[in-house]
């Protein structure tokens with residue numbers, strides 16, 4: 001078999017990883033006759049931790065660095081990778097994973113919160129590479145094409161998900177900064193020739209500290225730099241806390257602390273300190289001494305004060321309570337458990353949290369577990385306006401109607417760590433007052449900003465080749481679907497102005513005759529798109545990396561109820577394919593339900609869609625007709641799956657992920673039996689389809705019998721393999737039929 005007939009299926013974390021234990025054996029059996037091999041690579045958080053600390057492990061414990069391997073593969077034409085959502089770990093998640101691995105006998109080091117020795121610094125640096133969004137940027141060697149397939153849209157039109165009603169009197173609103181933030185301070189230049197730059201901090205006395213040295217830039221690369229003023233941010237946050245109280249709305253903070261892993265935890269920390277100002281003013285010395293780190297959220301403070309002598313702890317708790325009493329209500333993540341929006345920076349992630357709020361009448365949970373209007377605080381104003389525009393639109397027009405609304409596919413610029421999501425190694429918390437400047441080897445200052453102690457300064461990059469590829473993809477999608485495409489770019493923003501020049505330069509290289517392609521600032525683009533959306537019309541959004549992320553949750557959640565149902569393709573720039581499953585995350589609360597009730601509600605539709613396009617890609621590239629047929633029939637099976645409503649239910653005792661996989665297998669076998677292009681496949685799967693049909697009720701019964709009681713799979717980040725297989729494949733009858741396919 002040729003080396004190229006290989007699909008790499010990623011093993012990740014939480015609900016998607018559990019689902020893989022049930023789905024992958026089915027896939028392996030079905031694709032075997034086509035001479036396509038499927039291999040797994042473990043890029044779970046646990047595995048990524050073990051991969052970078054080999055010196056702490058015994059020879060048997062060592063694991064491959066699968067992520068680096070896949071990062072290299074993504075640059076090769078033969079790449080065909082199915083990427084499931086993975087944990088982008090905040091520090092609290094990282095620490096929990098480390099603890100679990102240590103308890104399993106892996107002698108890996110602790111995460112050093114305040115590293116002092118060179119050894120501790122090295123350990124922290126290593127962990128920082130695993131922290132946050134450390135997987136996607138490595139694999140995304142291409143731009144993004146995300147859309148709701150027709151079958152998914154049609155299903156939503158016939159079976160609309162619930163949408164909370166909107167009232168014209170809703171007090172919900174977005175609050176964002178109008179000065180001193182990343183948007184207002186942004187500067188940007190396009191580099192005319194390749195070279196290297198340094199980023200320097202010059203203090204008030206003129207002494208220079210190098211923040212980043214010898215950063216290589218390519219010709220035509222756009223760079224931008226900006227700063228968030230700590231003073232402006234804190235006075236903004238103080239004003240918003242007061243205003244939320246005055247308006248009697250919940251205070252909620254929406255950040256991307258996982259993907260913006262350096263800047264956003266700092267901002268999150270300032271919000272915690274501002275909300276609990278009295279606590280930090282009165283007890284700052286003690287909190288400092290016990291190592292409270294607000295970047296890890298209010299939860300870090302609560303955990304660390306548990307070890308204080310009782311009198312100190314109760315004094316602090318009394319002041320915490322008085323902040324809650326005097327301040328506005330805070331939006332809750334889990335009101336039963338008292339977990340607020342400020343507890344953990346990775347609990348509320350803006351791409352999912354804002355659409356979820358908009359879908360529920362613009363409301364979030366209060367401490368009583370009731371829905372209430374909310375002030376959504378999004379400190380940086382770069383993209384906040386899209387949510388305000390959507391809120392205004394819903395107030396004016398009521399909630400969207402999934403039975404009649406159009407769709408908004410996205411073409412997103414993301415290749416080669418484009419824009420903000422590639423900025424971590426160039427983001428700095430500034431220590432002292434002075435100037436930060438970007439300077440080239442000839443001594444020319446490309447950009448500079450005056451800064452003050454505590455400010456957050458960052459630089460972003462986007463290379464020319466990805467921009468050209470993105471423009472090409474936009475034209476291709478507009479042409480393929482004959483749909484208007486809008487570039488969401490603001491000519492008044494420094495970075496966007498540079499991108500607009502490139503769009504104007506490269507668009508004429510393509511045949512755009514008869515196409516409707518426009519450029520609009522995000523606020524106007526939102527209004528334009530929403531109006532069309534309500535009228536049942538489709539509009540392609542062509543955006544940068546952050547808006548890609550925001551819009552590919554916002555529109556899917558409104559249109560089809562969840563971004564899990566998105567087709568998410570990354571045509572890799574060197575010819576391979578990366579097929580992401582859905583556009584959302586790993587849904588931690590699903591695992592909790594599984595552990596408690598033995599019911600997993602992860603919807604693998606994203607996996608089905610991704611596998612079909614992966615097979616199609618492989619079939620075309622390798623002229624493998626069996627792979628093509630498997631892809632086509634899988635798509636037809638997915639249509640049938642939707643028509644017959646075989647997605648997992650939310651409730652225990654009803655069909656869950658495992659049952660949904662059985663039906664996918666049944667329909668896939670039936671489609672293979674029905675096709676006449678390949679007789680081998682037809683004959684083989686006619687038999688399989690008959691057996692699945694004949695055993696349908698006993699398989700369903702066996703699968704349902706596995707529900708209703710707590711399930712122990714021996715771990716959260718590193719579950720025990722044997723226990724997980726047992727839990728995820730509980731139907732002997734089904735397992736036997738699957739095993740018989742490859743015999």
Ligand SMILES: NC(=O)C1=CN([C@@H]2O[C@H](COP(=O)(O)OP(=O)(O)OC[C@H]3O[C@@H](n4cnc5c(N)ncnc54)[C@H](OP(=O)(O)O)[C@@H]3O)[C@@H](O)[C@H]2O)C=CC1
Pocket residue numbers: 084085086087088089136258346347349352353562563564582583584585586587588589601602603604606
């Ligand atoms: N591509 C990737 O690797 C991504 C990873 N993440 C990571 O995922 C974790 C959780 O992030 P969060 O922002 O809360 O986003 P999630 O998308 O995990 O959660 C938001 C909500 O989406 C719904 N949902 C998402 N996928 C499915 C699915 N397949 N089946 C059923 N429901 C689904 C659920 O909503 P409901 O209850 O309304 O149905 C869920 O509660 C974090 O660790 C984050 O870093 C996040 C985004 C992308």
Ligand SMILES: O=C(O)CCC(=O)C(=O)O
Pocket residue numbers: 088132133134136137258259351548549552583584
């Ligand atoms: O990589 C991550 O942390 C999240 C990715 C994400 O949300 C997206 O691409 O939509």
Ligand SMILES: [Mg+2]
Pocket residue numbers: 351549550552553583584
């Ligand atoms: Mg996202």
